[in-house]
Amino acid sequence: MENEPAHVLLIEDNPGDADLVRLRLVESKSDVLVNCVPRLSDALACLDIETPALVLLDLNLPDSHGAETFRRIMQKAPNVPVVILSGQDDELLANKAVHLGVQDYLIKSEITSKQLERALRYAIERQGLIRSLDITRKQQLEFKNRFLSHVSHELRTPLTCIHQYVTLLLDGLAGPIAPDQMDHLKIVLKSVNQLHAMIRDLLEATRADSGKLRIEPRCIDIGELMRQSVAMMRPSATEKHVSLEVVVDPAIPLVYADPDRALEVFINLVDNAIKFTPANGSISVKGSLVETDPTSVYISVMDNGRGIPRECHPQVFERLYQDPDAVDGNRTGLGLGLFIAKEIVTLHGGRMWLASEPGTGSTFSFTLPLYSLSKLLFPIITQHGHLRKDLALVRVELTPISKELRGGWKDTCQHCLEVLRRSIFVDKDLVLPPTGSNGPIQTFFVLASVDMEKVNILMDRIRSQVGKLPQLNSSGSMQVIAERIPPAPVADPRTLEQQVWGIADYVTEVIQQDLWNNPNFTDKENPTNAH
Amino acid sequence: MRTDSYSETQPTVRAKIMVVDDDPDLRQALSLRLRANNFETVNACDGYSAIALAQKEKPNLIILDLGLPAGDGFSVLKNLQQYPALSTIPVIVLTARDPEGNEKRTLQAGAVAFFQKPADNDELMGVIRASLQAGWGWGHGLPS
Numbered sequence: 319m320e321n322e323p324a325h326v327l328l329i330e331d332n333p334g335d336a337d338l339v340r341l342r343l344v345e346s347k348s349d350v351l352v353n354c355v356p357r358l359s360d361a362l363a364c365l366d367i368e369t370p371a372l373v374l375l376d377l378n379l380p381d382s383h384g385a386e387t388f389r390r391i392m393q394k395a396p397n398v399p400v401v402i403l404s405g406q407d408d409e410l411l412a413n414k415a416v417h418l419g420v421q422d423y424l425i426k427s428e429i430t431s432k433q434l435e436r437a438l439r440y441a442i443e444r445q446g447l448i449r450s451l452d453i454t455r456k457q458q459l460e461f462k463n464r465f466l467s468h469v470s471h472e473l474r475t476p477l478t479c480i481h482q483y484v485t486l487l488l489d490g491l492a493g494p495i496a497p498d499q500m501d502h503l504k505i506v507l508k509s510v511n512q513l514h515a516m517i518r519d520l521l522e523a524t525r526a527d528s529g530k531l532r533i534e535p536r537c538i539d540i541g542e543l544m545r546q547s548v549a550m551m552r553p554s555a556t557e558k559h560v561s562l563e564v565v566v567d568p569a570i571p572l573v574y575a576d577p578d579r580a581l582e583v584f585i586n587l588v589d590n591a592i593k594f595t596p597a598n599g600s601i602s603v604k605g606s607l608v609e610t611d612p613t614s615v616y617i618s619v620m621d622n623g624r625g626i627p628r629e630c631h632p633q634v635f636e637r638l639y640q641d642p643d644a645v646d647g648n649r650t651g652l653g654l655g656l657f658i659a660k661e662i663v664t665l666h667g668g669r670m671w672l673a674s675e676p677g678t679g680s681t682f683s684f685t686l687p688l689y690s691l692s693k694l695l696f697p698i699i700t701q702h703g704h705l706r707k708d709l710a711l712v713r714v715e716l717t718p719i720s721k722e723l724r725g726g727w728k729d730t731c732q733h734c735l736e737v738l739r740r741s742i743f744v745d746k747d748l749v750l751p752p753t754g755s756n757g758p759i760q761t762f763f764v765l766a767s768v769d770m771e772k773v774n775i776l777m778d779r780i781r782s783q784v785g786k787l788p789q790l791n792s793s794g795s796m797q798v799i800a801e802r803i804p805p806a807p808v809a810d811p812r813t814l815e816q817q818v819w820g821i822a823d824y825v826t827e828v829i830q831q832d833l834w835n836n837p838n839f840t841d842k843e844n845p846t847n848a849h
Numbered sequence: 850m851r852t853d854s855y856s857e858t859q860p861t862v863r864a865k866i867m868v869v870d871d872d873p874d875l876r877q878a879l880s881l882r883l884r885a886n887n888f889e890t891v892n893a894c895d896g897y898s899a900i901a902l903a904q905k906e907k908p909n910l911i912i913l914d915l916g917l918p919a920g921d922g923f924s925v926l927k928n929l930q931q932y933p934a935l936s937t938i939p940v941i942v943l944t945a946r947d948p949e950g951n952e953k954r955t956l957q958a959g960a961v962a963f964f965q966k967p968a969d970n971d972e973l974m975g976v977i978r979a980s981l982q983a984g985w986g987w988g989h990g991l992p993s
Contacts, residue, residue: 467947474945474966475872481967482878489970491885514967521947530949720979726956 323351324371324442327364329391330403331356331379335426339374339403339434346435358382358390365395372442373400377408377415384408388415399445401437403429421445459527466524470517477517481510512651519654523637526661533576533665537689537753539833540573540580540615541566544603547584551592559597562588566605571826572753573615574689575666583659587619587682590655594641594680595623614668614685622679626672634672635660659684689751692815692822698748699767705810705817708769709803711828714738714762714780718794730789731760734796738762741783747776753829761832765825766800773800801828864981865889867908869899869925870943871917879912886974896920900928903935910980913960915944915951926958939980943968 326343330336336354343350353370355361358379364370373395377387391400402423404412412423421441424434486492488503495503525531548564555562573580584603591601601621608616626634626641633639640653660670663684674680699706716734718727731752739749742764750763766776777798785796803824806817866888870876873894880890891906893899897919903911911929915922922942929935939961944951952963962976 471945471947475875478945478966478968479872479874479878482875482882485970486878486881489882489885491881510967525949532949719983726961729953729956 323349324438325368326350326352326372326374326438327361327370328352328354328374329356329358329361329379330354330374330376332376335376335403338426338429342429342431342434345431348435348438350438356380358387361391362394365391365398369395369398371398372438373398374403374438375400376403377411378405384411385415385418388418388420392419397445397449399441401441463524463528466520470521470524473513473517477510477513480506481514484510516652519652519658522658523652523654526658531661531665533579533662535574535576535666537572537751537829538575538577538580539830540570540575540605540617540686541568541830542833543577543580544584544605544617547581547588548603550585551588554589555592555601558592558595560592560595561600562592562603563600564603567607570605570607570615570688571823572689572691572829573686574751575686576662579662579666580686583662583684584617584619586655586659590682591619591621591623591680595621599623611685613688613690615688616683616685618681618683620679620681625676625679626674627676628674631672631674635670656682691750691826692818694748694750695765695822695825696818698746698765699818699821700814701767703814705806705814705821706767707805708767708772709805709821710766710768710770710773710800711803711825712764712766712773712777712780712798712800713832714764714784715797716760716762716790716794717797718758726789727758727793730787730793733789734760734784734787735762737784737787738764738780741779742766742776750825750829753833763825763829765803770800770802776800863887863889864909865891865906866977867891867893867899867903867906867911869893869896869911869917869922870914871895872914882970882974883977888977894918896922896925896928899925900935903929903938904932907934908938910977911938911940912977913940913942915942915946915955923954923958926955926960930959939983941973941976941980943973 328336328339330339340352340354343352353364355364356379358381361373373391375388375391377384379387382390388400388402399421400419401421402412402415403426404423406425406427409423409425412420416423421444422437424437484503484506487495488500488507522531544564544566548562552562588601588603595601599622601619604618604620606616606618608614630639635656637657638653639656640651663670663686667687668685670682670684672680672682699709714734716731735749735752742749746768747764747766750765753761753763764776764780766773768776777800780798781796784790785798790796803821806812806820810817812820866883868876868879868883868890869892870879871894876892876894880892883890891902891908893902895918899911899913899917899920913922913925917925920928922944926940929938929940936959940959941962941964942951942955942960943964943966945966948963948965955963961980964973964976
């Protein structure tokens with residue numbers, strides 16, 4: 319303000335008030351250039367062209383009133399300080415505006431030249447301070463995340479080296495080792511694995527912090543995923559003599575979630591439960607539907623361990639939370655697991671919460687969104703207010719040559735899906751969202767509104783367009799089959815919506831059966847689908 | 850650069866694997882494990898010698914680090930593609946770097962698989978065998 323005149327944008331529709339402000343500024347000998355506009359639209363246009371040092375704003379303009387006025391200005395020019403010119407009658411609103419980020423307000427009838435000059439100067443300085451604080455904060459966050467990411471990567475190299483040599487020794491590749499030595503090496507390996515998990519958590523938490531945690535949701539059978547995670551955790555539960563059961567309501571339809579991420583959440587919660595449950599305790603993983611919330615699946619992991627004191631509940635999901643009473647050599651880890659789990663659930667649009675009483679155990683619960691197949695099916699399977707008569711479900715299965723060769727397989731499947739989407743009639747057929755757990759076999763379903771004769775034509779088209787992709791031929795094979803969807807009885811008393819739900823249920827069941835028949839994991843204690 | 854010798858008395862032709870990593874300890878550990886699994890190994894410590902050695906040794910498979918001196922893993926992948934004789938060698942990327950952002954890029958550049966360090970040994974050996982059996986190796990599919 320000392321060298322160059324400061325540009326002030328005065329937004330005031332009353333010429334008398336505008337002149338008054340100019341007069342006061344002249345009196346105060348402020349070195350300012352005032353540009354006065356009468357309407358909000360003019361002001362917004364001015365802000366497009368030039369960023370003033372300050373905006374002086376009357377709240378009630380011909381084209382905008384009250385809070386809306388300063389909201390629009392601040393949205394347009396978030397870094398420009400705003401001082402409100404208010405009448406005595408809207409002082410309350412002006413006060414609220416200061417709360418929401420406006421720098422100051424002056425009551426028109428009370429403005430003195432000194433007060434005006436000082437208000438403008440301070441507003442500009444304060445805004446500058448806020449801005450530099452904001453920039454510093456962002457830089458620090460960015461630096462912290464870069465630092466953590468860098469450190470975690472650098473830690474990996476020596477860790478890999480330790481891992482390699484310990485496993486060399488353990489596998490007897492460097493000569494025979496004595497049983498005692500074997501035990502010692504196993505402890506080294508266990509610690510290496512713990513360290514590895516910590517580094518992974520650190521990176522995940524950093525990603526969550528910087529908004530880089532990504533999910534790829536698809537239609538999944540949540541029960542299958544729950545059984546998978548329980549199968550993976552069974553050995554450590556058995557080792558601790560803790561029983562582990564899984565109960566899934568068979569009525570749960572498809573869930574829309576990232577299978578890898580959802581598995582991560584399950585494993586995290588079950589692992590925690592095992593850690594804090596004493597020998598002979600029990601853990602139960604449950605999946606159920608709740609009548610009051612028809613759009614979510616409710617999942618809980620319940621243990622009868624020592625529980626979490628009520629005063630700790632708010633912090634449990636925070637970063638770096640560790641059980642203050644952890645004893646008996648429980649290595650608690652970094653305290654990032656629950657934070658990451660909650661972030662993953664939140665990214666899916668779900669919630670995660672805790673219910674726990676000391677001495678009786680803890681229950682961690684979360685929700686994931688259900689997939690609404692009927693909404694998707696409605697426009698395809700109905701015509702002129704009736705359910706289409708002939709409906710078929712085509713199943714396209716892609717199998718990689720070798721289940722180890724995962725490189726590029728995901729991309730190949732994605733490419734196949736795109737070609738599949740182009741080889742159908744958009745108004746009569748529908749490629750359902752990709753389904754699957756985290757196995758290598760990828761299945762796509764196409765709902766076609768054709769009879770079984772015409773479905774052959776569609777299948778041939780799929781075989782020729784998708785099946786001949788060079789990418790697919792070099793890395794896998796394709797199988798296409800179709801089945802007729804049983805038609806509704808001629809005199810169906812149900813409404814059209816109910817009929818569509820019926821078809822959606824049928825399709826859901828077929829998909830779930832399909833997911834069960836392609837198990838990637840079998841749990842020794844729950845070899846079939848425990849319902 | 851070649852650290853171990855190929856034994857002429859071996860009854861079957863062994864697959865030759867080139868390990869490219871700038872960390873000598875890790876190179877040694879990997880080579881030890883590969884040789885214990887009946888593979889022949891050759892080692893390179895940077896991007897430049899990786900290409901030179903690949904031309905000379907014609908390995909059946911390459912295990913490639915990404916962070917390398919004298920041409921990083923991506924430039925190695927790119928260079929391999931430029932020689933018809935080398936472009937068919939399956940490359941498995943084994944790196945400390947994040948899969949996010951790197952996995953897709955390496956696969957698009959021609960790698961057959963991406964592993965983040967520390968990798969599970971059994972999984973890595975499985976992918977090595979599968980890649981060799983897929984017949985993408987040098988001239989012939991090899992016994993493992």
